[in-house]
Each structure stands twice: as structure tokens, then as C-alpha cells.
Amino acid sequence: MTTPEPTDQQSEVSSALFDELSWRGLISTTTGDTELKAAFEAGPITFYVGFDPTAPSLHMGNLVQLLTARRIQGYGHLPLGLVGGSTGLIGDPRMSGERVLNSADTVAEWVQRIRVQVEKYLDFTGENAAQIVNNLDWTAPMSAIDFLRDIGKYFRMGRMLAKDTVATRLKSDEGLSFTEFSYQILQGMDYLELNRRHGCTLQTGGSDQWGNLTSGTELIRKVSGAHVHALATPLITKSDGTKFGKTESGTVWLDPAMTSPYAFYQFWINADDRDVDHYLKVFSFRSRADIAALAESTALRPQAREAQRALASEVTTLVHGENATASVIAASTALFGRGDIAAVEGSTLEAALAATGFVEVTGELPNVVQLLQLTGLATSNSDARRTISEGGASINNTRVNDPDHVPLVGDLLHGRWLVLRRGKKSVSGVKVNS
């Protein structure tokens, strides 16, 4: 007895959506490309993507998922945005070690904040309007006995222990708590529940979630015999080998209170030439032709950095809106333009420094060392002096070599501003009130 080969017709199924996701580099693994293509083409399907409240805001990795969901919705499919009110209380096991549990209140607050963020990226109008669901709704009412009898019985220890993260953690010094070990069951249960309630037949997520994605497809198959799908997107990588979505100051968040739109824009504008084409595919909605043209520009005129500008502008607009983007671009031009900083208009300068952050000073002007500390550009006196001796400090784009230097009233731009800089990229303002 042989496994039936897919018929010619099946293997020839083509799907514009699948092709686009594939071209954008958004497909790492699926439960079956042919089956997924067929599902995409057979008519609108309901799919889900989940976000656990493990922080007060979503980040770049989550943005990939949100935009992927948006793309799929763009082809007529119906997205369910899941916020993990219950899974966030447990925490999925990470390679790096056991998580510290957050309080129920904290998680509840984060659920709210993340829900609002998720809502921004999906379309809640029309035939295939998105919906938001919270897994706490079906997990909280369930008793431990029901959980163990109705769900737990379908999970085999061998399979559970074989999951990559679980296996790694078991071998680690730290081990793995039963709490985190159980996570995969919870996520599997979510898929089952959404399949029952909403007819959901696809779950998307990052490739690091693959084990959790398949735990759902397997559970559904065992319970109902239905074949549902899972799609994992690859981890976004950087050419220099460092982690994507981080800067020196930490994670880049979507919440403007946690990562300012200015810092967000700067994150993208600084993208490596080697990565920018990939980022455009993943994070922008530009056409193939547009992206090809930008790639050509990077190849021919790298110093113009057109691709980086297009990328930064589009993604910042997507996340923070047009107004914020316009002011952030103006600020960047003012601070990084080749022109004389003194020639920058007062209102533009003020907006630019509002974007980078500034401190207010009243009375006598402090010296450079103190200013560097006040603005947070230096962490200590020693650090500030070191920076100055290395030639890294400047006021109004003029290098300062004397740590005791005190700016004169005449140095103030528009009568009240100083532009303090450490190195090339760290800028902060000083507003002097007389």
C-alpha cells in the first residue's frame, strides 16, 4: 500500500497570496504548502495569530506577525487577533531560562494595552472584518479536572518532551517548571477552541512558535479528525549577526511612550544596506516593482540611502501615523543635515529637540560635563570627561575640548537652545530659561 500521490491538479495549485508571502520571505515552515495554497484559494478562511502580554507593548517581532496577518486579510481572509490573557499568565518556555511570573493585575493591564495595539493593524470593517479574542475567556472557566481529562489526554509525553525548547531547557542547569512545560497544551487548546467557535483553520506565528503551532494542529486532528494549517514566518535576521529589533538602548517597542517615534525612525534609517531590501519586503506594503527600484538605488547610489528613507518613512507612518512621521523626518533633517545648525528655523529646531528629548535649565549655565549628565548623554562625571577628552562632545556642532567649558549666552540658538551631542548619533537639547 502506497501513500496516494497528490494529483497533478493538486500540485499545480497556485495561490497569489502564498506567492506573495513567499516572495516577501515570510514563509519558514508550513504544515503543507500544497494544502495551504489550496485552502487560501478555496475561499475565505478564518485564521488566527496570538500575542502574549509579556510586556506592556508589542515589539518588532510582533509587528512582523501583525503585518503578515494584514497581508493575509488583504486577500479576503478573516483574521482573529488573539491576546493571551491566560497564556500570558503562564509564559512560554524560552531557551534562556525560566520566566518570572507577572501578577494577574499586571497581565490584565498589558492585555488591554496590547489589544489596542493589535487593533491598529487589522481591518475591522467589511465582510472579512477582524475580531479580537482573549484566551482567558475559555481557559479561566475550565476546571483542572476538565483540563486534564478533556485536553491533557490527547497530549503524549514523548511528543511534549521532544519539543525543541523543552528539550533544551531540560538539559540546562535551570531545568523547566511544570508551569512552562504546560504552555504548549494551552496554546494547542486555543487553536482547538477557535476552530470550534469560529471555524478557524490556520494559525500563523514566528518560527520559534512552531512547536506551539503544531501542538494545536495535532490536537484538532485528534479531537475532530480535521486537518488544519499552520504557517511559521522566519526569524528576522541582521547581516552583522546581532539580534534584530534591538538597539544599544534595548528593545524597539511599538508604544511611542516606550520608544519615541524619533528613535523608531532612526532605527530604520540606520538599516544595513544588506538588510534593507529584506526589511522592505517584510515591513512595507510596497509593490515588487517599487522594491526592486529601491534595491537598484541601493546598489547604484548607496550614499543616497533612498531605500532606508523609504523604509523608515513607511514603517514609522504605519506605526505612529503621518503627523508623527513628518515631524520626525523634519527633526532628523535638522539634526543630521549638513547645513549650519544655527540656520535652522526656531520652530523646526524646537520640534527636533522635542523629538530627541531635552532638559530645561534655569539660571546660570552649567558646564559641558554637567550638561552631558543632565541630558543623560553621559552616565557619570567620569563618563562625560572621558567623552570630552576623546573628542566626542559638541555643542551646536562645535567640538568642545575643555571639560570646564561653559556655554555663553551668545551661543544660545534662538536665545534659548543648545544642541548637545555625544558622538555622531546621540543628540539632546538644552532649553535655557532666563
Next chain:
RNA sequence: GGCAGGUUGCCCGAGUGGCCAAAGGGAGCUGACUGUAAAUCAGCCGCGCAAGCUACGGGAGUUCGAAUCUCUCACCUGCCA
């Protein structure tokens, strides 16, 4: 419960009485070169203007002097029960 080993700066990791603010690597910072890119090269990389101060899991000792020796507490790992 017993025995053995371990806990060093942001991370990894050397150091077993003074030459240790602590090798080396990574990360990070600054400069040069540039395009707010990458690569490369150079310098820096606890606090303090400095004298000096604080630091090698916590505490208590020995010593002129301790990251290094002793005791004790905590935690981690391995073997035995």
C-alpha cells in the same frame, strides 16, 4: 542526609597572599575613514578633577597586606544515600 566542586566586572572567562580596578574574548563608547551603512584601524570601557574610594555571592575572621587563607550563611553542579 553524606562527599566533592563551584559562585569574579554588562556577558563569557583567567587569576589561588602584595606587581589586581583584576589577563583574554564578546558587547558597548569615542575618534579616523564614510553615506546617520558595513568593514578596517586607533583609543577608551567602576566612581572620583585629584588624593583616594568602592568592588571578585552575603557576613565574620587571620594577616602589615586577601578575589586569593579560615569560619559561617545562601545558592548552583556532580556523585553517593
